Amino acid sequence: MSEVIEKGKRAKVASFTMMERTTEEKNAALCAIAAQLLQDEAHILQENERDLIEGKEKGIDSAVLDRIMLNHDRLVAIHDALLQVVELQDPIGEILEVIDKENGLHIEKRRVPLGVIGMIYEARPNVTVDAAALTLKTGNAVILRGSSSAKYSNQVLVESIHRALEKTTIPQDAVLLIEDTSRQTASELFTMKEYLDVLIPRGSKALIDTVVANSTVPVLETGAGNCHIYIDEVANPQMTTQIVLNAKTQRTSVCNAAESLLIHRKYVEIHGEELIQVLLDADVTLYGDEAICNMDSRIYSATDEDYATEYLAMSLSIKTVDSVDEAIQHIQKYGTKHSEAIVTELQDNAKRFQQLVDAAAVYHNASTRFTDGFEFGYGAEIGISTQKLHARGPMGLPALTSEKYYIDGAGQIRQ
């Protein structure tokens, strides 16, 4: 039996035990894991160092190595994040609907765990603990399939988790790591419908696309953000500049950063030059259409590819449009259903934009950077869903749950 199938079976068995665990038991386990990680610090950092050394030898990019790197502060941050999950409300058991039928049947729709969650992710050891914490809090079992570049770190972290769970009522098999990080094990997870209830890919667009294209297990898709800001005919210029600067430059590597600007021709004529200068002064590389390029020789001519690109960098594409509808159509074509914004003083245009733009979050007069589980007040975030089934936008703990009808009768039969 392959490692994946064998661990799939064990996780499935553990998931049934998890269904019975109370909030107190799950929180006790989270606290135990947090404490154990700090206790095991020396060993964890030692194993993490092995990943870093092998990574350097293999010539892995320094930005990736930095994501893999653990130190005392980062371990404390992981510890603190665990304790934050303890504080979150347990969604399991919540009664979502009560139906009392005339025949006396009492029907309750309750929130229940999903079962076994498969997590496929890139080289970030903190995701190992984070995923374990969120799935455990929601009464699920998890199968972790991390990157080969973080294999020693992932192994030592899961060993710590197991040591902690040994002292609790939570089965160790509720958190299992696939140690073989070959492509083969990822492929096995894609189709292991018998033991996996959902697969969550976390990482690059390429990783997510591979999982979506090949998986027969249902996928919770967290996607890319080619986010637009549309500046309407009548918009407060000071507010506009602030929002654009914030959405583009406050943090460029995140999925809710703005990547493309659509500006109404009339706004371009009056306030365009000023906005362009502010962006150039902030060292943003601009790719514009003809009307925009004419304003400054430092602006590059935008191609279709620019409009389709999530730069994740200090770059921005710009297009002049003649109406809110043209802006909406452009977003329909190039958007990734993540976060989109309109800046306008015209309420009807704001309403039309919010209704017709097909995205998880549609802003009026605010920065796209707010699309985030913590900013929305959900306390934790599994990711930002760009799919339209099950969960959309920032996913908190309820995204890791399912529902079940409990029906109580006194011998009712159907007529």
Add this chain to the structure above:
Amino acid sequence: MSEVIEKGKRAKVASFTMMERTTEEKNAALCAIAAQLLQDEAHILQENERDLIEGKEKGIDSAVLDRIMLNHDRLVAIHDALLQVVELQDPIGEILEVIDKENGLHIEKRRVPLGVIGMIYEARPNVTVDAAALTLKTGNAVILRGSSSAKYSNQVLVESIHRALEKTTIPQDAVLLIEDTSRQTASELFTMKEYLDVLIPRGSKALIDTVVANSTVPVLETGAGNCHIYIDEVANPQMTTQIVLNAKTQRTSVCNAAESLLIHRKYVEIHGEELIQVLLDADVTLYGDEAICNMDSRIYSATDEDYATEYLAMSLSIKTVDSVDEAIQHIQKYGTKHSEAIVTELQDNAKRFQQLVDAAAVYHNASTRFTDGFEFGYGAEIGISTQKLHARGPMGLPALTSEKYYIDGAGQIRQ
């Protein structure tokens, strides 16, 4: 451009128009379609006759031909079903959550249409109208891919729908039929992620399995029901017999009918013979383990395959178990996550069974036959979901919707 891609594009455009349509406009369209179908009765029945003649020539099974057949009464039933959908509450626009942040951001999570729904279904012309009605009511566009055995009927019905929509504000492209019923067009739908938001297969297990295995478009899975009734150690024998008879024999061809009986050894010893006789008297073919077979020579010996089979007929597999936990484990192995029941006077066992059995609907002292959108009071049913994401159990109109965050600000930027 292939028919599927071309219609995908048109449906996508229509889906944006649908986002703006009010409940009144959608209901007016449903009424117009209902009236048009009766007006076009002669032509519809004539085209339906062509399907029946071709079907007979091809030697299609008479049960299938009966499902294809339309007549005055069935057309009136389709008409009436449309008017019932008019009466249902429109879920679109419902505000699911309101978050007011300290920084003044006002966040509303609202129910919105999914977009374009692809429906792949077998030879039932009524599904053509039913699917159009439910998707239209929820503000979606639909692409219908029916069976070649009902192609003339489907075409004439969609022509009628288009004639009706012409007089309304709903675009004709909101309901499109794929006329080429070759395998190729189904395959194209499986991967048309650009224009399809969800695929819903309706029909046999084989059809559903094919869609799930091959689709990269998210699927709403309506599955098979290998439903169990577990009779516990202490159960009211009269209630037990009624529930078992009802769940097995009231209607055998449906997914919520019972297919397997698990009986506690102590109940078998005291009341087993009586129950078995009642079932045999009702002409139910029984497949039992040794303890059951010993009771009557007419009982066949049950194989593993029997326990895994959804008979959809007057057949029932029976197994003796020693505890509620053994029953739960058997259901974990053979169940299809549809509907499961326990008959017991022991509240703790009922609670344990309901908590640990992983199914959409878990009954205590009632027949599994109640798992149904109409019985639950949802008024319409797209199907019964046996998946755990998005929707579980009987799916009413909300299963055909997604969510969107509307965020209103006054220039807020992220710190």
